[in-house]
Amino acid sequence: MEHIDFSLVDWSRAQFALTALYHWIFVPLTLGLSFIIAIMETLYVKTGNPEWKRITKYWMSLFGINFAIGVATGIILEFEFGTNWSNYSWFVGDIFGAPLAIEGIMAFFMESTFIAIMFFGWNKVSKKFHLLSSWLVAIGSNLSALWILVANAWMQNPTGMQFNPETARNEMVDFWSILFSPVAINKFLHTITSGYVLASIFVIGISAWYIIRKREVILGKRSIVVAGTFGLIASLYLAFTGDGSAKAVAQYQPMKLAAMEGLYHGSENAPLVAIGILDDVEINVDEDHFIAELPIPGALSMLAFGDFDAFVPGIYDLVHGNEEQGIISYQEKIKIGKKSIDALKAYKVAKKEGNTNEAEKQLKIFKENYKYFGFGYYAGHDPHELIPPVKITFYAFHIMVSLGTYFILFFALMLFYTLKNKIQDKNFILKLAVWTIPLAFISQEAGWIVAEVGRQPWVIQDLMPTIAAVSKIATTNVIITFFLFLAVFTALLIAEFKIMLTQIKKGPEEISKN
């Protein structure tokens, strides 16, 4: 397909990646901090202790700064499906649009309505109603995450739909299987708990900073107890859901798993690379690419399939096929996909000409081959083009997992010393807490890089590649908007960062004076 404008596809991808990565700097903090604030306010309402109210209001002021930029960077993502991925919007709009609409009706209104009470309603409504509003803001923001993650999970594991050749699109046939698909449930739980972990680290890090400076020690310790407990539970659960995610990836997106592990040649008793360095990976899939690695034998087979002896396919097996394991090569899949596309085309022609027999015959061929429909767009291309960027996926995955493991220890340590009332004497640990904040953000971004880069080139797994999903716009326009987003979002990020730091330096006392 010489007519594919790859620069358009690349810039459209770059723009989506840019806006999504920016948005995700702020979302996890909103997801987690909203619950931490609600817990703190509950303690205030339960105990009547005004110190808890002060603590709640302080974290709420930081929440507000973050929330605003989260909203600002979020609006574009919903509309970008249309502006930059127009074909995608039609091809799966019948399924994908619904979660987005439900997100708006169910979650956004709840968030935006009750946040007004949360910030401005202290003296306008009763204590209990205010508390309820704070909980509803937390529930609303997490509900919005539910729906958008259901939509994302569906792209990774399309289910509950059927292709309608008349309308040339996929149509929903089972709402519940989309909502309750194991991939969706895992993705939702894994993502929101990662938000709780980040928010807990944020609260602990800032509290530690106050304790180091011997300011707001009570606020700091109480905040660490709440956030440490919340964070520890969340991080343990995060590891559990991470395991579930890996199993789902192994089942539905084997190429992504192979890229995550830099696994070129599959095997039984496949090793998990705990730490590794890859060379400058090229398309050559015949060789392995590790310069150095620390493998744990059999662990990948266990992680992916719960069985040390299970076969985990590598990139080579997936591209070239593996008869012994029943894996079809990409070249074969491209042929099947092309057959499906051609059959759909022939079906349309036959239908138009009123040739019912031919139409039925073509429809049958189309349906039999639909499973690899998206591969057909790569007819005439080198199948190696279907391999995702391995290095980025590998490193992002390993950064995410290493940091996730560290966070569990971190929470346990912080909680232990705070409950023992020794935290104020542990300067090193307090400083470590401050420096853990950026690590939490890095782990978040790394997680999304694994999820999204690792599934390239698929917008919808096996059914629609990016080259068939994009909007038909002259590339220059997308380049201009890319740089506009870069400039605007960077300026807003700097503003957010400066305001946040200033507010933290001022501390709760000064903030409440202003």
Place this chain on the structure above:
Amino acid sequence: MFENLSLLALQEYWWLIISVLGAALVFLLFVQGGQTMIYKLGKTEIERKMIVNSLGRKWELTFSTLVVFGGAFFASFPLFYSTSFGGAYWVWMAILFAFIIQAVSYEYRTKANNFLGTKTYETFLFINGLLATVLLGAAVATFFTGSQFSVDFNRLTDLTSGEMPIISSWETPFYGLEAIWTTSNLAFLTNLSLGLAVFFLARLLANLYFINNIDDDTLYERNLKCLKNNSIVFLVFFLFFVIRLMFIDGFAVNETSKEVFMQPNKYFHNLIEMPIVLILFLVGVVLVLFGIYKALFKASKKGIWFSGSGTFLTVLALFFIAGYNNTSFYPSTFDLQSSLTIENSSSSHYTLTAMSYVSLMVPFVIAYIWYVWKAMDNEPITKQEVEEDNHMY
């Protein structure tokens, strides 16, 4: 319940939902209107603070309504979503950028060390107020004047023609911006007049809202003065648009063959053939005028409720005549048969049914928004309040 409805009935129901959201959005654009008058009305910092805080408690509602409007359009009429958003790229991008810069401006405006300075954030609010209203108005006007795009489902399976396999294609290099200079059929005048009518409507609604929501004599007087000017200019543009709308050829759909054709005075016919819509339209316009009258001549502070509900009904009626009665709601002047109707652009029966159940939540949503609005606005904003409260914009 919804399963038993025909596909057409569901499509009509979802056009109703879209119309309700669109109408609510135009009413809530008073926030944007207010943002264009911060300096016109507020001569001192404390006055500006009262204005910004009065709007600041409502901006997220407008914002959320826009997002839900987009989401609902995606879910119910995905072909519109893919064609318009992926084609009229610059119009939608300009609108979105305007909302991006708005979302941070309230929170960051007066915060210490805010990087860009208070004035910049206030300018962002002004830009949002201007662009969002004019462009949304002009974009809706293209529902009546048409746009230059083509839709061809065969492209999805055409791997040999030298074209990309993209179903919807915008056929001008300006990606929607041409709506403000397309001279054919004087489309630019119609588009701009609705854009400017929405802009001045948003401003006059903001005046009425401030009169109701801020307890300050000086601001009250200035609002009255502004209200008069905004109302006059609004009426000029609105009347121009309505008169043109009644006389232009419209994009009609043949009930049997589903072919789109040009019909003289189509939108006038739609009003006449749907008397309920005509009544809605007339009552809406009268209510808008009555709200203005109450504020200007009867010193009433309740004008916003009349003009607000009038705005809602008028916009609702405009959406109805755009989509109902065998009309193409998103017509193509490039290829008439590519025009979008509620029948050829909608989601499937299953999805519309599922979404219809979701729509049952809307009354509950409206109820709690109403309750919270009342709780928050029981007492109008005063100087004392904005001076004392520590979480103020």
